Every structure is written in C-alpha cells, then in structure tokens.
Amino acid sequence: MDFELLRLSLVKRREDLFSLKIDRDVWLRRVLGDTVEFVHRNRPYTFVPQPSDDGSYISGMIGRGIIVVENASPEEAFQLVTRPAYAASAILLDPTHHQDGQKVALQVKPNVGAPLAILNSLVKQINSNSTNPYTIYVETISEEKDFWNFVRENRGNVTSVTFEFFAPNMFDSEDEFDEELRQLREKENAQKVTMKLESPDGLDLETERVRVAANVATRGTGSIKARTRGKAKRFNSKDRGKRLKISENDNGEEKSMIRSLIKAIFSK
Structure with a gap:
C-alpha cells in the first residue's frame, strides 16, 4: 500500500475576548474525533475516525460512494451488473507538537482521489466554522x-x-x-x-x-x-509529494498495518 506524506499547519486566528484557548493537538483530536462529512469535486465524502492502540495518533478512513461494475453468475450468462459500494483510504495523523509533528499519512487509492486535494477539501469544511481557534493549511512533504x-x-x-x-x-x-x-x-x-x-x-x-x-x-x-x-x-x-510503501503483512490485519506505518513514518 502506498501512502502520501503531508503536513498540517495550524495558524492561530486573531484572538478576542470570546476566543477559545486550546492547544493545537487537543483541538485536532476534538475536530477529528467525530465523523466529518464534506464535499470534494461535487461529490459527498466522509471522514470516519477509528480508535488507535494507545491514543497517541489520530486514525481513520476517508471515503466516498462508488458504483461497482461486475459480472453476474454463469446462469445469467455473466451479464454486466452494477451495485453501490464504497471506496476508502486509511489516514493517520500525529497531532502532537514536536520537530516533525502534525504529519499526515494518507493512503493513495485512484478510486478515492488525490491525497492533497482530498485533504484540502476536508480542511475546507473544518475551516468553514468561524468559531474555530485555528485555521488549518495542508501541504505535501516533498524532497x-x-x-x-x-x-x-x-x-x-x-x-x-x-x-x-x-x-x-x-x-x-x-x-x-x-x-x-x-x-x-x-x-x-x-x-x-x-x-x-x-x-x-x-x-x-x-x-x-x-x-x-x-x-x-x-x-x-x-x-x-x-x-x-x-x-x-x-x-x-x-x-512531488513523498510516498511510502507499506507491505500488507500479517494477513493484512489493520492493526499490523498501522503499527508498520507509525514505525516507518512518525518520529519524535
């Protein structure tokens, strides 16, 4: 599996008497702790959080509805049929404050879309809340x-x-x-x-x-x-975003994949 590496930059909005004072990592965990529905290229997408082993990282899936074209049974002469389905990419984020913090790894899947563009659409939805204490920017990590x-x-x-x-x-x-x-x-x-x-x-x-x-x-x-x-x-x-290939070992178990991803990408 290929993952593209990106980074979030959280810029504090100008404070007033009613501004919410909260650390960046705590706020990120809050806004990405629930399902977020957003629009990307006029299509509905959804971010769904998933629990991580120790809570140090934010993990989840980003996906959209698709139409799958497949063949019917031999008795039906293998005729083409369609059915609704979903395509989703795994996402992992280190929200903490350190030299290499706020790094994101987003799985590359052609039927989901380009990682930078998708994450920009998700961020646009989050930023639309004018009461947020931060504005999020996302950019590729390149060589x-x-x-x-x-x-x-x-x-x-x-x-x-x-x-x-x-x-x-x-x-x-x-x-x-x-x-x-x-x-x-x-x-x-x-x-x-x-x-x-x-x-x-x-x-x-x-x-x-x-x-x-x-x-x-x-x-x-x-x-x-x-x-x-x-x-x-x-x-x-x-x-020219950096990409990393993670092998699907241990029978493709998701927890094993996440552990491999953390070991290969994130450092403190």
Missing part, C-alpha cells in the same frame, strides 16, 4: 533535492521562483527566516507569506537565503513553483 536538481539542471535559465509559506507554529527552529515568518504572523496577522524571485536574465539561486527557503517549504509548511526562460520547463513541489 528538497528535487528542487535543487531542477535548479542545477537548468542553471542560468531559471527565471522565476515562487515560495509560499504558512506562518510557522510548531517548529522549534531558531533560524532567522522562521523568526521573520513568526513576526509576520504575530504582528501583521499574516497566515500566508509569498516570496517571488524573478529575473529575465536568470536567477542565482544557490544562496543561503534560497537554501533556507527551500528547506522550510519542502518540509510541508509551504510550496515551491519555478519555471525556466520561455516557460519551457516547470517545477511544482505539490506534484
């Missing part, structure tokens, strides 16, 4: 080396790079870049920050500032788009 391969393969020809960041809320980095984003969140109430670099003569991207920006974006708290002269080649980190 930083893919961006640098693109830069080096097109050295001197990259004319535009756009970094989009979510104001950091959980990383314990003392990096000045992270601190600047924090200040933009706390003083200007910015939830998203965009940095765009352009030059028709080609950009010099192998600098410390760009290195830090690429590291922040690819860890799942932002995204990168780039293009070369004449738009001949393009790069989009959203299309």
Whole structure:
C-alpha cells in the first residue's frame, strides 16, 4: 500500500475576548474525533475516525460512494451488473507538537482521489466554522533535492521562483527566516507569506537565503513553483509529494498495518 506524506499547519486566528484557548493537538483530536462529512469535486465524502492502540495518533478512513461494475453468475450468462459500494483510504495523523509533528499519512487509492486535494477539501469544511481557534493549511512533504536538481539542471535559465509559506507554529527552529515568518504572523496577522524571485536574465539561486527557503517549504509548511526562460520547463513541489510503501503483512490485519506505518513514518 502506498501512502502520501503531508503536513498540517495550524495558524492561530486573531484572538478576542470570546476566543477559545486550546492547544493545537487537543483541538485536532476534538475536530477529528467525530465523523466529518464534506464535499470534494461535487461529490459527498466522509471522514470516519477509528480508535488507535494507545491514543497517541489520530486514525481513520476517508471515503466516498462508488458504483461497482461486475459480472453476474454463469446462469445469467455473466451479464454486466452494477451495485453501490464504497471506496476508502486509511489516514493517520500525529497531532502532537514536536520537530516533525502534525504529519499526515494518507493512503493513495485512484478510486478515492488525490491525497492533497482530498485533504484540502476536508480542511475546507473544518475551516468553514468561524468559531474555530485555528485555521488549518495542508501541504505535501516533498524532497528538497528535487528542487535543487531542477535548479542545477537548468542553471542560468531559471527565471522565476515562487515560495509560499504558512506562518510557522510548531517548529522549534531558531533560524532567522522562521523568526521573520513568526513576526509576520504575530504582528501583521499574516497566515500566508509569498516570496517571488524573478529575473529575465536568470536567477542565482544557490544562496543561503534560497537554501533556507527551500528547506522550510519542502518540509510541508509551504510550496515551491519555478519555471525556466520561455516557460519551457516547470517545477511544482505539490506534484512531488513523498510516498511510502507499506507491505500488507500479517494477513493484512489493520492493526499490523498501522503499527508498520507509525514505525516507518512518525518520529519524535
């Protein structure tokens, strides 16, 4: 089974006297502790929570109704028949606050849909509640080396790079870049920050500032788009999410799969 790795960024909404004061992980457990119905590409979807072994992680299933086409019995000449069914993907989330926290693993199933798009639709439904203390953003975790391969393969020809960041809320980095984003969140109430670099003569991207920006974006708290002269080649980190294959062992038991997933993906 393939799982795509994503990350949630929870940005605190501006507080007032009536704001609910609650930790991010507690709030995530609350909003994902019940069934959530949402719409994705004009189709009804449902998130259903499932109990985990020790409660450290949030686990569940996201699915939708489908129509299955199959053959009838030999006595009915194997005629094609249809019946309603459901397709669902497993989801596992570490909601806690630490260096690699709020990471999500969502099973990849073509008949369910693209993980990033589905999770964005679920998050949109949750964010629609104006009383929430946080706004959730979701982004793919990508390989930083893919961006640098693109830069080096097109050295001197990259004319535009756009970094989009979510104001950091959980990383314990003392990096000045992270601190600047924090200040933009706390003083200007910015939830998203965009940095765009352009030059028709080609950009010099192998600098410390760009290195830090690429590291922040690819860890799942932002995204990168780039293009070369004449738009001949393009790069989009959203299309290059990290994936992990988990073998279906122990007779395919779900608990065994979840244990394997936790061991392979989540760290503290």
